[in-house]
Amino acid sequence: MRYKFAEVIEKIARKDDKTVFLTGDLGFHAFEKLRDNLGERFINAGVAEHNMVTAASGMAYAGLKPWIYSIAPFVTIKVLEEIRNDICLPGYNVKIVGLGGGYDYGIAGPTHHVLNDxxxxxxxxxxxxxxxxxxxxxxxxxxxxxxxxxxxxLRLTKAEKNDIPISSYAAVRRITHGEKLTVVVFGSIINRVLPAILHLKKNMVDLWLVSEFPLLIPKELFDSIKKTRMVCVVEEHVQTGGLGHHFNQVLLENKISFKHFIHLYAKGYISHRYGSRDFYLRESGLDKETIAKTIESLI
Structure with missing residues (x-):
């Protein structure tokens, strides 16, 4: 997704000279055009993410509009204290962009993955x-x-080809209509869920995609669960603090009852071996085949 990201940020920066872009020494073969067009508003902060976050907060305080970019764990876990103290507590207008959510960096291993962001x-x-x-x-x-x-x-992942027509963007939106099972998916793991249900009969799976937090659940999703009474949440994130936990809390608060609530989530590093993203997804039961088996068992 970084190529599309660079294209859109460049459009914004051309119109708004207060937009500043800071990268933690990343963007080779993706950000060269952005760098050339932004000039001094493109800053390579180096492998110094703590400094990058604090510098961005100072820029925001001065009225600029900084975007900071790095591999996802390096702009979340690594710099949490600076984000909390320098950006979030004062509520400064800083945009944090992390590439490689979940297991996206594959063979680079746990240091480059982020499962709890x-x-x-x-x-x-x-x-x-x-x-x-x-x-x-x-x-x-x-x-x-x-x-x-x-x-x-903004949690980015590598772009994946999608040949299925999708509805226009919304924070929480329906992807397919169905009456037997409500499936709620967080982010780009949708690209494993869609192939898993294509072979099923029509009107079986009511598939929803969540793309924003805090959660604002539309009435139509509540109605879907009231009808199916079967919920399956899928996310490339650990169980604690992810979509499953937040969504379950919202259902309880709104007194929405269900018969089954199944949560498919990232289970960490089961075999303690290195591998591709698909390898880690298979270990966690988040691959297309295991998702398909789980969904079939519920309908």
Whole structure:
């Protein structure tokens, strides 16, 4: 998604000379055009993410509109104290962009993965989280983030080809209609869920995609659960503090009952071996085949 991201940020920066872009020594073969067009507003902060966060907060205090970019764990877990103290507590207009949500960096291993970023970032004041499911969503999301004055965290992953028509962007939206099972998916793991249900009969799975936190659940999703009474949540994030926990809390608060609530989530590093993203997804039961078996067992 970084190529599309760079394209949209460049459009914004051309129109708004207060937009500043800081990268933690990343962007090779993706940000060269952005760098050339932004000039001194493109800053390579080096492998110094703590400094980058604090510098961005100072820029925001001075009236600029900084975006900071790095591998997702390096702009969340690594710099949590600076984000909390320098950005979120004062509510500064800083946009945090992390590439490689979940197991996206594959063979680079746990140091480059981030499985608990939503849990961590949702604990911070004023911050909003955005997790595009499809690269086609990115322009709408970035423009929405830009217009909002709140701090924001954008969780990017590698773009995956999608040949299925999708509805227009919304924070929580229906992807397919169904009457037997309600499936709620967080972010880009939707690209494993969609192939898992294509072979099923029509009108079986009511599939929803969540792309923003805090959660604002539409009435139609509540109605779906009331009808199916079967819920399956899928996310490339640990169980604690992810979509499953937040969604379950919302259902309880709204007194929505269900017969079954199944949660498919990232289970960490079961075999303690290195591998591709698909390897880690299989270990966690988040691969297309295991998702398909789980859904079939519920309908």
């Amino acid at each position: 939503v849990a961590i970032m949702m604990s911070l004041p004023h911050l909003k989280i955005y997790t595009p499911g499809f690269v086609e969503d990115l322009e709408n999301i970035i423009n929405k983030i830009y217009k909002d004055k709140s701090p924001a965290y």
